[in-house]
Amino acid sequence: MNTYPNVTETKEVLKQLVSIPSPSGNTGKVIQFVEDHLANLGVETKRNRKGGLIATIPGENAQEHRMLTAHVDTLGAMVKEVKSNGRLRIDLIGGFKYNSIEGEYCEIQTSNGDVVTGTILMHQTSVHVYKDAGKAERNQQNMEVRIDAKVENAKDVRALGIEVGDFVSFDPRVKLTENGFIKSRHLDDKASVAILLQLIKRIKEEEITLPYTTHFLISNNEEIGYGGNSNITPETVEYLAVDMGAMGDGQSTDEYTVSICVKDASGPYHYELRKNLVNLAQKNDIGYQLDIYPYYGSDASAAIRAGNDIIHGLIGPGIDSSHAFERTHEKSLEQTEQLLYHYVQSELVSY
Known part of the structure; x- marks a missing residue:
């Protein structure tokens, strides 16, 4: 049996995932997609009260459990104000900067379910009118959504059903290149969700009996800090978050x-679990990098902060330009899936 993942299929699942708008707080459609996907694999799931999804695969040992998590919620925005000029002021959802969404196409989902398209722009965009177009600060005061409809004032906007609190999602602009790159918004963390879905499929297709009962949590509030901090069974010993690896100056991730994250803003991850992950990578000829993410927190660190008595870790594919115009390569998806494949069949670390 080939132990390597079908990365072409993983990429197609990823493309479907990023094409479904799911800013934190409005993830119902993408959770339904994942739920249906797992149902087609014959995997039973349940939703928690926060709207996340949990799939459980029984293992030989039902007294000690594992949990793996990836989050399906993304960055986004909300309508902050319907402006008198017929445009929208927005409030950001998640940790990113206004400059990363300047010029982006977007969708406004009204509370009645209608979708209105638009573009996120500086108010002072036109260089023919505004002398400071290039120098004005990219902030909430200056950025606005230009709606694709004939609207001249706030009354016109509200006639479309748009109101304060409506969710704004960004066009992912997903593209799969012939040489293996995946360019898209929201690879954080839908790349990892696609990997977990493929991992579950392999476990089912290869009829693998896992050594421990293993839960897969698809969380939906990670970008705002509390996606994976609950619904962790008392039997759970190891909790592994699968999330993006951050790239940049001074980073090892590619x-x-x-x-394999050794430390982030929450502090070090569990040393023995990290060593086990490295050993599995070396033993199975899996390319890996150890790294520290200085301005980062994961579902695993949220679970620790919530008081769960667990061994926690964090791995994931390397993502360039995180929380902006993201990119990764199919090799990173493949290496991450390989490590997870071997990890879920390994023994728990000592504690």
Whole structure:
């Protein structure tokens, strides 16, 4: 049996995932997609009260459990104000900067379910009118949504059903290149969700009996800090978050290997679990990098903060330009899936 993942299929699942708008707080459609996907694999799931999804695969040992998580919620925005000029002021959902969404196409989902398209722009965009177009600060005061409808005032906007609190999602602009790159918004963390779905499929198709009962949590509030901090069974010993590896100056993470995080803003991850992950990578000829993410927190760190008595870890594919115009390569997806494949069949670390 081939132990390597079908990365072409993983990419197609990823393309479907990023094409479904799901800013934190409005993830119902993408959770339904994942739920249906797992149902087609014959995997039973349940939703928690926060709207996340949990799939459980029984293992030989039902007294000690594992949990793996990836989050399906993304960055986004909300309508902050319907402006008198017929445009919208927005409030950001998640940790990113206004400059990363300037010029982006977007969708406004009204509370009655209608979708209105638009573009996120500086108010002072036209260089023919505004002398400071290039120098004005990219902030909430200056950025606005230009709606694709004939609207001249706030009354016109509200006639479309748009109101304060409506969700705004960004066009992912997903593109799969012939040489293996995946360019898209929201690879954080839908790349990892696609990997987990493929991992579950392999476990089912290869009829693998896992050594421990293993839960897969698809969380839906990670970008705002509390996606994976609950619904962790008392039997859970190891909790592994699968989330993006952050790239940049001083970082080891790249787009072609799996990133194993040793520390982030929450502090060090469990040393013995990290060593086990490295050993599995070396033993199975899996490309990996060890790294520290200085301005980062995961579902695993949220679970620790919530008081769960668990061994926690974090791995994921390397993502360039995180929380902006993201990119990774199929090799990183492949290496991450390989490590997870071997990890879920390994023994728990000592504690």
